[in-house]
Amino acid sequence: xMGHAVVGRPGPRVDAAEQVxxxxxxxxxxxxxxxxxxxxxxxxQAHARILRIDTAAAETLPGVRAVITxxxxxxxxxxxxxxxxxHALAVDKVRYVGEPVAxxxxxxxxxxxxxxxxxxxxxxxxxxxxxxxxxxxSGTRIHGEVEGDNVHRRAALEFGDVExxxxxxxxxxxxxxxxxxxxxxxxxxxxxVASAGHDGRLTLWSSTQVPHYVHRTLEKVLEIPAGxxxxxATPVGGGFGGKTDPFSHExxxxxxxxxxxxxxxxxxxxxxxxxxHRGRHPVLxxxxxxxxxxxxxxxxxxxxxxxxxAYGSYGAASLLYTGALxxxxxxxxNYKFEGVRVFxxxxxxxxxxxxxxxQPRFALECQLDEAAADLGLDPVTIRRRNLVEPFSMxxxxxxxxxxxxxxxxxxxxxxxxxxxxHGTLPEGKGIGLAVGAYLSGAGLPIYWNDxxxxxxxxxxxxxxxxxxxxxxxxxxxxxxSVLAMIVAEVLGLDTADITMVTADTDLTPVDLxxxxxxxxxxxxxAAKEAAEGIRDRVAAAVADELGLPEDGVAAAGGRVxxxxxxxxxxxxxxxxxxxxxRGGPLIASGSYRAPDLAGPYRGAGVGISPAYSYSVAVxxxxxxxxxxxxxxxxxxxxxxxxxxxxxxxxEGQIEGGVYMALGEALMEEQAYRGALxxxxxxxxxKTPTFLEMPPVESILVETNDPEGPFGAKEVGQGxxxxxxxxxxxxxxxxxxxxxxxxxxxxxxxxxxxREASRGGNGRIGPEGVPKFDFxxxxxxxxxxxxx
Amino acid sequence: xxxxxxxxxxNGEAHRLASADHRTLLESLREDLGLTxxxxxxxxxxxxxxxxxxxxxxxxxxxxLAVQVQxxxxxxxxxxxxxxxLHPLQQAFAELGAAQCxxxxxxxxxxxxxxxxxxxxxxxxxxxxxxxxxxxRCTGYIKILDAVSLAARRAR
Numbered sequence: 001x002m003g004h005a006v007v008g009r010p011g012p013r014v015d016a017a018e019q020v021x022x023x024x025x026x027x028x029x030x031x032x033x034x035x036x037x038x039x040x041x042x043x044x045q046a047h048a049r050i051l052r053i054d055t056a057a058a059e060t061l062p063g064v065r066a067v068i069t070x071x072x073x074x075x076x077x078x079x080x081x082x083x084x085x086x087h088a089l090a091v092d093k094v095r096y097v098g099e100p101v102a103x104x105x106x107x108x109x110x111x112x113x114x115x116x117x118x119x120x121x122x123x124x125x126x127x128x129x130x131x132x133x134x135x136x137x138s139g140t141r142i143h144g145e146v147e148g149d150n151v152h153r154r155a156a157l158e159f160g161d162v163e164x165x166x167x168x169x170x171x172x173x174x175x176x177x178x179x180x181x182x183x184x185x186x187x188x189x190x191x192x193v194a195s196a197g198h199d200g201r202l203t204l205w206s207s208t209q210v211p212h213y214v215h216r217t218l219e220k221v222l223e224i225p226a227g228x229x230x231x232x233a234t235p236v237g238g239g240f241g242g243k244t245d246p247f248s249h250e251x252x253x254x255x256x257x258x259x260x261x262x263x264x265x266x267x268x269x270x271x272x273x274x275x276x277h278r279g280r281h282p283v284l285x286x287x288x289x290x291x292x293x294x295x296x297x298x299x300x301x302x303x304x305x306x307x308x309x310a311y312g313s314y315g316a317a318s319l320l321y322t323g324a325l326x327x328x329x330x331x332x333x334n335y336k337f338e339g340v341r342v343f344x345x346x347x348x349x350x351x352x353x354x355x356x357x358x359q360p361r362f363a364l365e366c367q368l369d370e371a372a373a374d375l376g377l378d379p380v381t382i383r384r385r386n387l388v389e390p391f392s393m394x395x396x397x398x399x400x401x402x403x404x405x406x407x408x409x410x411x412x413x414x415x416x417x418x419x420x421x422h423g424t425l426p427e428g429k430g431i432g433l434a435v436g437a438y439l440s441g442a443g444l445p446i447y448w449n450d451x452x453x454x455x456x457x458x459x460x461x462x463x464x465x466x467x468x469x470x471x472x473x474x475x476x477x478x479x480x481s482v483l484a485m486i487v488a489e490v491l492g493l494d495t496a497d498i499t500m501v502t503a504d505t506d507l508t509p510v511d512l513x514x515x516x517x518x519x520x521x522x523x524x525x526a527a528k529e530a531a532e533g534i535r536d537r538v539a540a541a542v543a544d545e546l547g548l549p550e551d552g553v554a555a556a557g558g559r560v561x562x563x564x565x566x567x568x569x570x571x572x573x574x575x576x577x578x579x580x581x582r583g584g585p586l587i588a589s590g591s592y593r594a595p596d597l598a599g600p601y602r603g604a605g606v607g608i609s610p611a612y613s614y615s616v617a618v619x620x621x622x623x624x625x626x627x628x629x630x631x632x633x634x635x636x637x638x639x640x641x642x643x644x645x646x647x648x649x650x651e652g653q654i655e656g657g658v659y660m661a662l663g664e665a666l667m668e669e670q671a672y673r674g675a676l677x678x679x680x681x682x683x684x685x686k687t688p689t690f691l692e693m694p695p696v697e698s699i700l701v702e703t704n705d706p707e708g709p710f711g712a713k714e715v716g717q718g719x720x721x722x723x724x725x726x727x728x729x730x731x732x733x734x735x736x737x738x739x740x741x742x743x744x745x746x747x748x749x750x751x752x753x754r755e756a757s758r759g760g761n762g763r764i765g766p767e768g769v770p771k772f773d774f775x776x777x778x779x780x781x782x783x784x785x786x787x
Numbered sequence: 788x789x790x791x792x793x794x795x796x797x798n799g800e801a802h803r804l805a806s807a808d809h810r811t812l813l814e815s816l817r818e819d820l821g822l823t824x825x826x827x828x829x830x831x832x833x834x835x836x837x838x839x840x841x842x843x844x845x846x847x848x849x850x851x852l853a854v855q856v857q858x859x860x861x862x863x864x865x866x867x868x869x870x871x872x873l874h875p876l877q878q879a880f881a882e883l884g885a886a887q888c889x890x891x892x893x894x895x896x897x898x899x900x901x902x903x904x905x906x907x908x909x910x911x912x913x914x915x916x917x918x919x920x921x922x923x924r925c926t927g928y929i930k931i932l933d934a935v936s937l938a939a940r941r942a943r
Contacts, residue, residue, distance in 0.1 A: 016881035019889035020873065020896065022824020022864035029823035187828045187836055187924050188890040237826070237890030238924045270829040476888025476925045648884045652930055656887065659927030682833035682922060690915040693928045 005556065006489040007710050010648035013481045014495050015235070015474070027191035027207040027234040028267045035193070036065055038256050038266035039112040040249060041102040041119050042275060043094035046130075046345040046675030047142065048123035050092055050101070057118040058104060063111035065260045067119070069102045073255055075221045079213060079245045079350075081447050083152075083312025085143060086348075088221060088251035094123070095142055095310035096347050097675055098275025103252035105264045128345045130675050132284055132305045135342035136770050142310060142343040152308050152341040153316045155323065155603055156774040159395040160334035160782055165299020169290025171374055175367045178741040178766045179359035179724075181282035181307065182668040183274055184352050185687055188237020190276060191267040192250045194257035202258065203230040206250050209239045209475050210513030213446065215505045217246035218254055233503035236514075239475035240660065241351035244515045245278050245313055274680035278350025279670050281318055281341075282307040283359035286769045287367050295375050295382040299334035302326060302360065305769060306341040309348040315341045317606050318349070321356025324607030326364055327394035328437040329405060329614070330386035335395050338774040345675045351515065353660055354438065354717050358724055365434035365725030366740060369732065378422065379433050379729065380413055390703075393785045397599025401611050402703035402713070404640030405435060408616040411699050412638040416618035422733060428623045430734025435616045436721025440642075440705075440714040441518030443594045443608030452591035453518070455509035456526040458487065458534050460586040464573030466491060466498050466534070471511035472523040473503040477716050478649040479519040483527045485645055486709055490531035491538075492555030493572060509589065517714030520645065521610060522592045524709035529590025537586060541579035542570055595707075601780045611705045613713045614640040617658070617722035620694075621730040625753055628746030630731055632662055635723065636697045642705035642713030653715040654698045661723030663688050667743050740765025795856050797822065798866025806853050813837045813848035816863060824864040824893050828922070835921030838894035839863050845901040864893035867900060875938040876900055885934035887925030895921050899935045909939060 018024045055067040070091035078084045090101045102119050106112035127140040135142075135150040142150050166172055192206040202224060208214050211233040219226040236243055249266040256264040268276060284305040290298040304322040308315045323337030354361075372382040388394065390403040413419065413433070421431045445453055457469040468487050474480040484498040491497075501507055511523050539553040542560045546568050554563045561569025570578065580586050597608040618636040623629065635658050644650045667686040671678040679685055704711035728739040737752040741764050748764045756762025793804045797820060804819050813830070816822045816839065825848060828834035832850040839848045840862035867874040876899050879885070886892040895918060902909055902917040909917070914935045915928075923931065 012881050012884060013886070015889075016884075016886060017873070019886040019892055020864075020877040020880045021868055022822075022893045024889050025823070026826075026890065028827070029817075031818075031821075185924060186888070186890075187834060187922060188826070188888065189828065236888060238888045240924070270831065270833075476890075478887070652884045652887055652926060655927035655929045656925045657927075660924070681831055682829045683831070687922060687924070689922065690919045690928045690932070696927065696929060 004489055006485050006495065007645050011646055013478050014484050014500065015480060024235050026188055026237050027193060027205050030193045030205055030265065032193065032195055032263035035263040035265055036105040036107060036260060037109045037112045038103060038105045038253050038264040039116050040100040040252060040266065040272065041116045042272065043090065043097060043099040043101050045094050045123045045125055046097050046128045047126040048094050049126065050090060050094060050121060051124050052122040053102065054120040055102065058115040061111065061115050061118060063107040064104060064115045065262065066105045066256050067102060067115065068255055068259065073221060073251060077217045077221050077246060078312050079314055079446060080312060080316055082316050085312045088248045096345050098272065098347055100248040100252065103256055105256040105260050128675050130344055130346060130672060132307050132342055133770055135344050136772060142345060150343040152312060152343050153319050154340040154775050155319060156338045156777040157601065157603060158336040158777055158779050162299040162301050162334045162336040165334035166290045169298045170293040172288065172290045173367060173371050173374065174288045175370065175740065176766050176768055177285045177363040177366065179283045179362050180743060181280045181349055181670045182352065182664050183277060183279040183670045183685060184240040184242030185682065185685060186238025186240060186242050189268045189270055189273050190243060190247060190249060192253045193263060193265045194253040195263040196257040198261065201228045202254055204250060204254055205232045205234050207236050207243055208233045209236060209244045209473050209515055211473060211503050211505055212471055212510050212512055214246050214250055218251065221251050222254060230506040233473040236473060236475040239514065240353045241355060241515060242278055244351055244513065247276060270682060271680040274677055275347045277309065277347035277670065278313055280352040281349040281356065283322055284766060284769055285360060285363045287363050289367060289371065291371055291375060295372065295377045295385050297330055297332050297386050300326065300332050301336045303769060304339040304360065307344055308341045309344055309346045311348040313348045313350040315349065318351065318356040320603050320606035322360050325357045325437055326360055327396050328398055328400060328612050329388060329435050331388050332395055340772055340774060346672060354720050355516065357438065358721050361436050361721045362725045362742060365722065366728050369729045380409065380418065383409060383435060393783045395782055395786055397604055397783045398607055399597050401707065402642055402705040403614060404701040404703040405614040407701050408614055408638035408640055409435065411701065412616045412618050412636050415697060415699060416636040418618055428625060428734055430730040430732065431618060431620050432726045432729025432733055433618045434722040434725040434729060436718060437612045437614050438714060438718035438721060439516055439609035440521040440611040440613060440708065441594065441609055442516035443597045443610065444605040445512055452593045454511045454522040454526040455589060455591045456523060456530045457509050457587065457589045458530045460534060460576050462577055462580060464576045466493065467501055468498060468527065469501045469508040470523055470527065471503055471505065471508040472519045473514045475514045477514065477653060479514060479523065481649065482520050482645055483523055486524050486527045487531040490528060490535050492557060492560065517716045520712050521708055521714060524712060525592040526590040528709045530588050533588030533590060534586060537583055538575045538579045541582045542575045544582065545570065545578045599780065599783060601778055610707050611642065611713045613715060613718040615718045615722050617726040619723060619726040619730045621727065621734050623731060623734045625735060628749030630666055630744055630749065632694045632727065634694050636699065637719050638699035638701055639715060639719050640701045640703050641715050642708045643702050643711030644700050645710060645712050647700060650700060650715050651698045654719045655696050657717065657719035658696050658723050659688060659693055661720040662727065665724045665727035665742050665744060667745065669743050737762040737764065791854060793853050793857050795859055795861055797861045798863060804853060808854050810853050811849055812851040812853045812856055815853040816848060822863050822865055826890055826893055835898065836891050836894045838898050838921065840897050840901055843901060843904060845898045862897065864896055867896060874900065875941050876935065879934040879938040883930050883934045883937065885926065885930040891921060891923040895923065895931055903939055903942065907939060907942060911936065
């Protein structure tokens with residue numbers, strides 16, 4: 001059958017009616033009989049030894065059912081097997097202001113709050129480390145066990161020979177950049193409800209992107225067999241990577257439920273969300289790039305310094321991500337990456353939309369604009385001359401398949417009228433361009449295993465009802481809708497005929513979670529395979545029933561039978577009954593595991609993906625030189641989606657990604673005064689409102705990826721990447737100042753303009769990077785097929 | 788803290804609440820009446836997620852004490868639809884993908900409903916102004932703007 005009835009058509013989410021009527025039940029909306037309210041006491045100290053915790057007064061307060069501390073949860077955990085450095089409640093030491101130290105369960109919120117205030121903690125303050133420089137220079141160690149002074153991880157990799165690449169270069173440019181960190185600020189605060197029965201079974205409802213990893217963490221920390229723990233990811237009210245770690249409040253709610261024998265709910269306050277954090281790492285970067293006379297890159301040396309906050313979280317991966325994807329957009333024949341992630345006494349950083357790649361992308365795209373100017377090229381030409389080829393290898397062993405980067409570039413340049421505007425707009429107005437790429441799912445799971453990364457099961461009942469079981473958590477991106485569409489397409493049904501059961505570790509087979517833009521690609525492939533299993537059984541039964549050749553049977557429009565002959569068909573329900581009569585229960589499963597793509601070096605697991613999406617952004621700005629305000633007036637974004645399974649949802653992801661990027665480019669910053677968060681509220685933490693959001697023109701480029709489901713690739717994260725540097729490049733076009741640091745806030749713009757007017761360079765950004773020994777350099781052989 | 792009895796009408800139904808005076812309207816709606824469609828995002832009046840209508844006016848229920856709405860008519864997202872028929876705004880939000888995670892959606896809907904009630908033909912900028920106090924982290928606001936415009940057009 002050619003053409004698709006469901007896939008490729010714009011349509012609403014399958015849960016849209018529930019959402020708009022207020023019926024969608026988020027974790028915080030759950031109330032269970034006898035439920036207690038849980039609360040967390042958080043450290044007032046940035047770095048201190050805990051000398052004594054006295055909970056007696058809290059315990060005897062009427063209405064308090066339990067008080068627990070670190071002693072009750074002594075087993076450490078962490079999302080990555082290499083960073084098991086967190087405790088649900090601090091043990092011996094606190095490492096940031098806001099770190100959970102004790103948990104209470106009480107009959108109501110007021111009592112819980114009073115109980116928390118009655119807990120008496122004696123701290124012995126330690127020296128506080130709050131910056132990359134301090135972390136590297138200070139004798140104070142935040143974690144005793146790590147190498148060096150507060151170095152969490154370091155990396156040093158070389159592919160090819162950068163020195164000879166620089167020697168061969170016609171021009172070499174060095175720049176320093178700083179990307180300040182930001183919070184996800186999902187509108188829904190984290191929340192969890194736990195219930196533990198006297199049968200030894202535990203159920204946790206949580207707003208999490210990763211029920212499978214939460215399941216594994218509870219098993220470890222609570223010492224309960226996985227089979228007796230049920231984790232249900234409730235609809236997530238915004239994630240963006242912020243609900244991708246196992247969290248203190250989840251474990252504490254579970255423990256309190258076990259101790260009290262009653263359900264316990266913990267909802268983080270907005271302030272606590274800023275302390276739970278796991279947001280974008282602040283990254284300081286030094287980039288040296290060589291170019292030939294035509295602007296082709298001869299070598300690149302990239303150094304990054306990540307301010308990780310107090311714990312590991314995803315940091316070991318985040319570090320490598322700051323060095324991995326530079327090569328996926330531009331052909332870089334010689335490439336060296338050195339990076340270090342340090343611990344500081346601040347809430348832990350982690351993955352936020354783009355995970356470790358928006359920072360280096362910002363640096364790279366700003367530097368390319370500068371290099372273009374050096375070489376007398378325009379921003380488009382220098383990029384065109386360096387673009388990677390589809391179906392090629394990068395020097396750092398990343399396999400590129402479908403790649404619509406050139407088409408994205410051409411189309412966005414044309415749609416925006418870039419050439420007519422760049423360098424010609426009136427003073428204060430400017431236009432900027434940048435490109436980006438992102439994974440369609442991380443190539444490897446977070447913990448090593450040789451099982452599928454996504455499994456899907458489908459069960460069909462005797463009335464023809466199709467139920468799809470998948471652990472993928474819908475975090476607003478529409479994964480549940482996409483999986484329903486894929487199954488409906490294969491079975492010739494409508495999404496209304498499909499029931500989705502998702503994100504429940506008791507009911508659904510494993511999907512690793514909604515992170516790294518993996519669900520459409522990986523769960524989508526698994527769902528497609530499962531649906532094909534159902535279709536094949538139904539088709540065989542119908543062929544038998546109607547005397548048709550098996551390969552002449554198709555499922556379409558709710559009927560199954562001879563493709564060309566409307567007479568010789570059965571209704572879907574009759575066809576299903578025929579299949580059950582012949583073969584028993586109509587169930588099928590499908591799974592997906594990415595091909596083995598890792599290159600021959602330690603760290604090669606980060607950056608690989610079965611496919612990369614590509615995005616190109618053009619941003620127009622209108623700047624006020626008096627106030628320093630940068631107003632974005634229009635964004636064009638072309639995205640290589642592979643195949644848009646639902647163009648409406650794809651557009652929504654593009655618009656949301658552009659929005660979040662504009663926030664990070666212009667105002668969003670997880671800012672501290674020393675170790676203290678400057679404004680842990682949605683007023684203190686500025687995000688764009690309706691009034692700041694410009695129109696966005698989305699351009700979908702379809703390259704039909706050979707391994708994606710129906711050719712699809714990701715869209716949840718990629719479109720964010722080019723927008724941040726495109727804003728900086730547009731500000732340069734408008735005002736003549738380089739913003740080598742984001743967010744580009746009005747005060748920084750004014751300062752740079754003043755400097756420029758006094759004959760300075762009028763630049764926003766750091767002066768340099770610390771001296772640091774990145775450790776032994778791993779020289780990696782250039783992959784076969786790299787030319 | 789004293790306790791009083793509050794009488795109010797929520798989504799057309801009369802209620803008497805025996806509630807502590809310090810309880811917010813948000814808490815009373817969600818916890819006393821089980822109307823969890825109204826969300827909390829900050830409980831400080833910063834995000835707009837908790838917006839409800841009090842006598843037709845959009846108010847932040849997290850900054851309103853339940854005792855302040857004594858005798859008032861309160862409308863929440865649960866009260867927008869007419870039985871099984873969605874409000875034009877709900878229909879447009881669903882069709883156009885104006886809800887992604889859906890968490891800000893109830894507040895957006897009731898704020899927009901108040902706008903269309905007092906101004907059935909809002910200009911785009913009037914919609915933006917009316918909704919500027921409602922934060923959304925998913926959509927970039929674009930599809931929400933489209934949906935409110937579509938609902939306004941259809942209502943005419």
